[in-house]
Amino acid sequence: MTLVAVSKTHPDNKIKEVYDLGQRIFGENRVQELIEKQPQLPADIRWHLIGHLQRNKVKYIIEFIDTIESVDSAKLLSEIEKQAEKINRKIKVLLQVKIAEEDSKYGLTVSEAAAIFSDWKNGAFPHVEITGLMGMATFTDDDGQLRQEFGKLKKLYDDLNTDGRLSTLSMGMSGDFKTAIDCGSTSVRIGSAIFGSR
Numbered sequence: 001m002t003l004v005a006v007s008k009t010h011p012d013n014k015i016k017e018v019y020d021l022g023q024r025i026f027g028e029n030r031v032q033e034l035i036e037k038q039p040q041l042p043a044d045i046r047w048h049l050i051g052h053l054q055r056n057k058v059k060y061i062i063e064f065i066d067t068i069e070s071v072d073s074a075k076l077l078s079e080i081e082k083q084a085e086k087i088n089r090k091i092k093v094l095l096q097v098k099i100a101e102e103d104s105k106y107g108l109t110v111s112e113a114a115a116i117f118s119d120w121k122n123g124a125f126p127h128v129e130i131t132g133l134m135g136m137a138t139f140t141d142d143d144g145q146l147r148q149e150f151g152k153l154k155k156l157y158d159d160l161n162t163d164g165r166l167s168t169l170s171m172g173m174s175g176d177f178k179t180a181i182d183c184g185s186t187s188v189r190i191g192s193a194i195f196g197s198r
């Protein structure tokens with residue numbers, strides 16, 4: 001199980017406290033905040049971008065980002081490929097799939113994600129390593145609904161992972177991580193349960 005400590009809105013000294021306890025993977029959702037924090041904090045932190053990424057901002061994080069969890073379009077993936085090629089890095093990404101019933105703005109449909117994954121397996125985006133999928137469930141206490149939404153992502157993950165190249169199914173936040181783990185999550189993104197409320 002991987003723990004991504006979601007440090008958005010929390011100051012560097014708080015992040016350092018959690019780092020000193022041994023945590024090395026941190027998640028941020030805004031590029032501006034991430035590029036301010038990253039140089040101030042230990043270089044061995046593995047930063048994950050978990051929020052919507054505008055294409056024109058890829059270049060600001062490409063040098064140091066560990067994983068971009070929020071790839072929500074083929075155009076964004078093309079831009080990541082272009083910037084990664086320039087500096088000869090291979091960037092780990094997750095495809096973000098829309099699973100929530102509520103009207104969330106960002107995320108691929110199941111068929112879009114499957115199409116991108118197939119293109120990648122056929123050689124597109126050689127400077128990108130698609131390591132898995134990410135999804136956010138509806139903000140609800142209804143465990144049945146959470147299971148349905150997480151289950152949809154888990155099924156897609158299994159359908160795509162026939163040759164075992166994927167390692168990461170990122171689902172679950174402070175309020176729903178237990179259910180997400182039950183449904184097959186391998187990586188949880190926890191903010192408020194670690195850092196307190198924002």
Ligand SMILES: *Cc1c(COP(=O)(O)O)cnc(C)c1O
Binds near residue numbers: 008029172173189191
């Ligand atoms: C903020 C955020 C989280 C963490 O949320 P908490 O409820 O504070 O644990 C997880 N994933 C994404 C994409 C987020 O934006």
